[in-house]
Amino acid sequence: MSRTIVCFHAHPDDEALLMGGTMARLSAEGHRVVLVTATGGEAGLAATAIKATMPLGERRLRELAASATALGCARVAVLGYGDSGMADQPTHHPNAFSQLDVDVGAHRLAQVLQEERADVLTIYDPAGGYGHPDHVQVHRVGRRAAQLNATPLVLEATIDRRALQRVLRRIRLLTLRSPDLDPARFNALFADPRRITHEIDVSRYLPQKRAAMQAHVSQTTADDGTRLLGMLLRLPAPLFRMVLHREWFVEHGRTPQRPPADDILASFNQADGRRADS
Ligand SMILES: [Zn+2]
Structure with a gap:
């Protein structure tokens, strides 16, 4: 049975990673995948040369469209709130998403859920993954919107914290030495593995995931060097696969x-199976 899945994200590029x-x-299995992004990501770091040719927000929306095409999305909706910036470098945008009244944002998102008759909504974990204020707000607004719309299935897209720390320890031995990637930084971020309900092996879909990541060109470099997205895209194929073949x-x-279940629609499929048995 074909389902409609609404994937709610904070900034362009979050969906790909x-x-x-x-x-x-x-989308390859025939479901309708709708991408909703709260902000244009206009506060993201980017190299000056990239920002010189086009406003960053505008460029990132184009990149988002290309990423959505690579992933087979049927629709992209941008709510148009301001990018709040990281907690230690706030943008003070008057319309910053993280400062928005949760109910106001939730009604906007619930409208999309209703238009789409969404079966599934994906949001983020309560920590907002790595703690970006806009990511924390995706969790709050998403939860509330799902309540308003009585969306049957809500899943938090996250990372198994322990798996991430294992990968970081291994890649630190190789090339990626950066204090940002110190495994100890992740002790309270993303999700405790005991909470994980789904681990999806996406090995077969790595070409599409890679194409979506590549679409976000502006996020691959900054004036002081290559950023995480750029580093990941430069990994040799076996390492790229090791780091990116699972999603939680x-x-x-x-x-x-x-x-854990290996299909985010597992709860529907189990319910369908029980109905077929009875
Ligand atoms: Zn983000």
């Missing part, structure tokens, strides 16, 4: 099992 493989898989989710109301 966090769940691009899952989105590509869902926490489904609200589902008890985590070992191994």
Whole structure:
């Protein structure tokens, strides 16, 4: 049965890194995948040469469209709030998403959920992954919108914190030495592995995920060097696969099992199976 999945993200490029493989898989399996982004990501770092030719917000929306095409999205909606910037470098944008009244944002998102008759909404974990204020707000606004719309299935796109720390320890041995990538920084970020309900192997969809990541050209470099997205895209193929072939989710109301489910629609499929059995 074809389902409609609305994927709610904070900035252009979050969709590609966090769940691009899952989105590509869902669209390849015939589901309707709708990408909703809260902000244009205009406060993202980018090299001066890139910012000189076009306003960054405008460029990032074009990149978002290209990424959505690579992932097979049926629709892209941008809510148009201001990018708040990182907690230690706030933009003070008058319309900053992180400062928005949760109910106001939730009504905007609920409208999309209603138009789409969404079966599934994906949001972020309560920590906002790595703690960006706009990511924390995606969690709050997304939860509230799902309540308003009575969306049947809500999943938090996240990362298994322990798996991430293992990968970071391994790549630090090779090339990527950066204090940003110190495994200890992640002790309270993303999700405790005991909360993870879904681990999706997206190996078959790595070409689409990579194409989506590549679409966000402005986010690959900054004036002081290559950024995380650029570093990941430069990894040799086996390392790229090791780092990016899994995606994780926490489904609200589902008890985590070992191994975790490997399909974000598993709860629907189990319910369908039970109906078929009876
Ligand atoms: Zn983001």
